[in-house]
Amino acid sequence: MAKLLVIYHSQTGNTEAMAKAVNEGALSAGATVTLKKAAEATSDDLLSCDVVAFGSPIYFGYMAGALKDFFDRVFYTVRGKVDGKPYTSFSSGGAGGKQALDSIDRVCNSFRLKKAFEGVIAVGKPSSEALEKMQGTGKKLAQL
Ligand SMILES: Cc1cc2nc3c(=O)[nH]c(=O)nc-3n(C[C@H](O)[C@H](O)[C@H](O)COP(=O)(O)O)c2cc1C
Secondary structure, eight states, X not given: OOEEEEEEOOSSSHHHHHHHHHHHHHHHTTOEEEEEEGGGOOHHHHHHOXXXXXXXXXXXXXXXXXXXXXXXXXXXXXXXXXXXXXXXXXXXXXXXXXXXXXXXXXXXXXXXXXXXXXOEEEESSOOHHHHHHHHHHHHHHXXX
């Protein structure tokens, strides 16, 4: 049974709704899921999962500082211990979604995580289609 970790930051609930939809999809596909706010996530969370999804609002065309802070905090501890672990990402906002996901990819590349598939960008409050897509993301991650 795949152990999925979803790490996200959210202030006004859009990214959190996406994270919860990933959780639902993964649970329906039989995975165990840990859903963590980036500020509360630890290196143990990343070390102990099989697969991980990172979610962030777009902040100034970049990932949110809270998610970047997670990466900064755990880097030395997990370096060399998560090589090849699959990940994907998701973001919400308006303009700059691609840059925000690219910023996550650049960091994940330094961690030597392996991108499983392209991330999802939702514009504003996630539509029901966007949330369905996120459930699909959860199912796909559960089957890796
Ligand atoms: C500090 C800050 C910076 C932001 N920068 C951008 C931005 O560069 N591009 C954009 O489209 N939205 C930007 N936004 C809007 C958020 O990305 C958007 O409202 C997002 O859906 C909020 O996600 P949340 O509900 O999970 O907090 C910014 C919001 C904040 C608070």
